[in-house]
Amino acid sequence: MSLRSGLIGEIPGETARVARAAFPKGTLVTRLRDEFSVLYDDEDFRKFYPTRGQPALPPWRLALATVFQFLEQLSDRQAADAVRGRIDWKYALGLELTDPGFHFSVLTEFRARLVAGGAEHLLLDAMLERFKARGLVKARGKQRTDSTHVLAAVHDLHLLELVAETLRATLDDLATVVPDWVRATAQPAWFERYGRRVEDYRLPKSQEKREALALEIGADGFVLPEALEGPDAPQAAREVAMVQTLRDVWRVHYAREDDGRPRWRAVAELPPVGERLQSPYDPEMHYSTKRQMEWSGYKVHVTETCDEDAAHLVTHVKTCPAMQQDMTSTADIHDRLAAKDLLPAEHFVDSAYVDAGLLVESQRDHGVSLEGPVRGVANQYARAKGYEQRHFAIDWERERVTCLQGKASVTWRVGRDETSAPRIQAIFSRTDCGACTDRPLCTPSKDARRSVYFHPRPQYEALNAARARMHDPAWKRRYHVRAGIEGTLSQGVRAFGMRRSRYVGLAKTGLQQVCTAAAMNVSRIVRWLGGVPRAKTRVTRFAALASAI
Numbered sequence: 001m002s003l004r005s006g007l008i009g010e011i012p013g014e015t016a017r018v019a020r021a022a023f024p025k026g027t028l029v030t031r032l033r034d035e036f037s038v039l040y041d042d043e044d045f046r047k048f049y050p051t052r053g054q055p056a057l058p059p060w061r062l063a064l065a066t067v068f069q070f071l072e073q074l075s076d077r078q079a080a081d082a083v084r085g086r087i088d089w090k091y092a093l094g095l096e097l098t099d100p101g102f103h104f105s106v107l108t109e110f111r112a113r114l115v116a117g118g119a120e121h122l123l124l125d126a127m128l129e130r131f132k133a134r135g136l137v138k139a140r141g142k143q144r145t146d147s148t149h150v151l152a153a154v155h156d157l158h159l160l161e162l163v164a165e166t167l168r169a170t171l172d173d174l175a176t177v178v179p180d181w182v183r184a185t186a187q188p189a190w191f192e193r194y195g196r197r198v199e200d201y202r203l204p205k206s207q208e209k210r211e212a213l214a215l216e217i218g219a220d221g222f223v224l225p226e227a228l229e230g231p232d233a234p235q236a237a238r239e240v241a242m243v244q245t246l247r248d249v250w251r252v253h254y255a256r257e258d259d260g261r262p263r264w265r266a267v268a269e270l271p272p273v274g275e276r277l278q279s280p281y282d283p284e285m286h287y288s289t290k291r292q293m294e295w296s297g298y299k300v301h302v303t304e305t306c307d308e309d310a311a312h313l314v315t316h317v318k319t320c321p322a323m324q325q326d327m328t329s330t331a332d333i334h335d336r337l338a339a340k341d342l343l344p345a346e347h348f349v350d351s352a353y354v355d356a357g358l359l360v361e362s363q364r365d366h367g368v369s370l371e372g373p374v375r376g377v378a379n380q381y382a383r384a385k386g387y388e389q390r391h392f393a394i395d396w397e398r399e400r401v402t403c404l405q406g407k408a409s410v411t412w413r414v415g416r417d418e419t420s421a422p423r424i425q426a427i428f429s430r431t432d433c434g435a436c437t438d439r440p441l442c443t444p445s446k447d448a449r450r451s452v453y454f455h456p457r458p459q460y461e462a463l464n465a466a467r468a469r470m471h472d473p474a475w476k477r478r479y480h481v482r483a484g485i486e487g488t489l490s491q492g493v494r495a496f497g498m499r500r501s502r503y504v505g506l507a508k509t510g511l512q513q514v515c516t517a518a519a520m521n522v523s524r525i526v527r528w529l530g531g532v533p534r535a536k537t538r539v540t541r542f543a544a545l546a547s548a549i
């Protein structure tokens with residue numbers, strides 16, 4: 001498929017006449033077309049199409065149809081039908097009334113092209129460029145970010161199902177590629193054991209039988225890769241992707257005794273959760289927990305503008321593995337916003353996105369003030385007794401710390417903490433601490449001297465300033481603006497299906513979240529330009545009584 005240069009052109013006269021007669025006040029998509037005759041342009045997509053071959057459908061039209069699809073939560077078939085049959089879609093897409101549209105698989109191919117080109121963010125970023133050109137979104141205002149969980153498209157398997165289904169799926173894929181080799185290699189019992197999909201209700205109920213079956217499956221799963229290493233195994237069999245998945249699952253969950261028999265790995269032997277597969281059909285989904293919630297899938301971070309006098313628009317979405325800490329995304333979000341020239345001056349986040357290093361780096365690298373609460377002091381004992389690290393005076397020039405008893409530290413060490421961040425340790429003298437009457441208040445140890453740990457000076461001062469502002473009523477009032485992101489996530493989940501992945505894999509799930517964000521922006525910008533006020537946070541009548549009192 002090659003891309004031919006094509007102008008977006010006018011809406012065909014008959015289409016415009018019928019659409020305006022049917023919808024005198026317009027619909028969301030017709031009003032979008034009236035406001036933005038060019039929201040996407042073929043040039044935005046040129047590098048993803050070859051220069052030769054059959055002419056492709058105009059990508060600007062496919063991009064718009066994709067956004068409309070997510071706006072209304074339609075399947076590919078329903079979206080293709082809407083292109084064919086909906087007057088308002090024909091108006092927005094500039095199609096003749098008689099245009100037959102396209103086959104629904106074209107939408108799948110279009111998304112695959114974006115994923116293959118690493119352009120999952122294009123549908124949102126190109127839209128933001130057009131909004132920027134109209135002055136609807138600007139850098140250096142206020143933005144806010146929060147995350148929510150995304151359930152994977154494939155269902156979670158418990159351990160016995162996981163290993164059995166992984167082996168079954170591997171045999172199935174091999175049977176497609178090298179049927180003769182599989183027929184010659186498979187043991188007769190395998191056809192019975194792995195002949196159909198493994199479901200928990202078909203597995204034995206007694207613990208004894210389940211353990212016996214797990215060991216049989218474990219042994220089978222070691223035999224198959226060994227056979228693939230043999231001289232008779234065809235190269236094509238070794239290249240089947242599911243074989244690597246089988247190896248990964250077995251490496252994590254099975255070990256071999258000295259005599260070669262398999263055994264389940266003990267919990268203590270298991271690698272971190274990020275290295276464990278939850279399903280052979282989506283190796284990138286992971287298990288995670290947040291407060292009382294457990295899920296398998298991904299996590300999405302949503303960033304939006306939140307200036308009072310402008311439309312609230314999503315500026316970035318980042319999809320990542322479920323178990324990844326929010327804090328590891330803060331710097332990346334700033335880098336991506338910088339690339340779009342949409343960095344905020346103030347970025348409102350919760351404490352999961354803030355640490356001492358990020359407070360300093362956000363300001364130093366991007367001029368962004370990271371506005372969020374910082375976590376409390378880790379030393380619970382010192383906090384309870386009133387001898388916290390903040391009560392010690394630090395002389396940065398002389399590299400010395402003075403305690404509440406006026407004693408000075410004798411050692412100053414620069415090292416790294418468990419996350420490899422720089423950390424300073426100041427140690428007091430054994431003589432001073434040994435003779436100190438306040439030692440029970442300062443350290444739980446009966447004989448050790450006190451050590452205090454703190455960040456290097458820039459991070460230390462940024463952290464203390466962030467802690468101080470948390471008690472400032474004016475900052476607390478400003479920080480209220482962060483809460484609005486909860487409403488955006490709620491809108492994404494309830495109105496746009498953000499919580500459940502439609503597709504398998506991180507890249508496709510990421511593209512889905514970008515399409516969802518683009519659809520949310522369409523909905524918001526059309527309402528904003530139409531003068532519709534932003535919805536206020538709903539308060540129940542009973543709660544309203546309380547505020548009146």
Ligand code: SF4
Pocket residue numbers: 403404405406407428432433436437438439442443449450
């Ligand atoms: S225990 Fe050591 S560090 Fe703590 S107050 Fe006493 S002298 Fe100072």
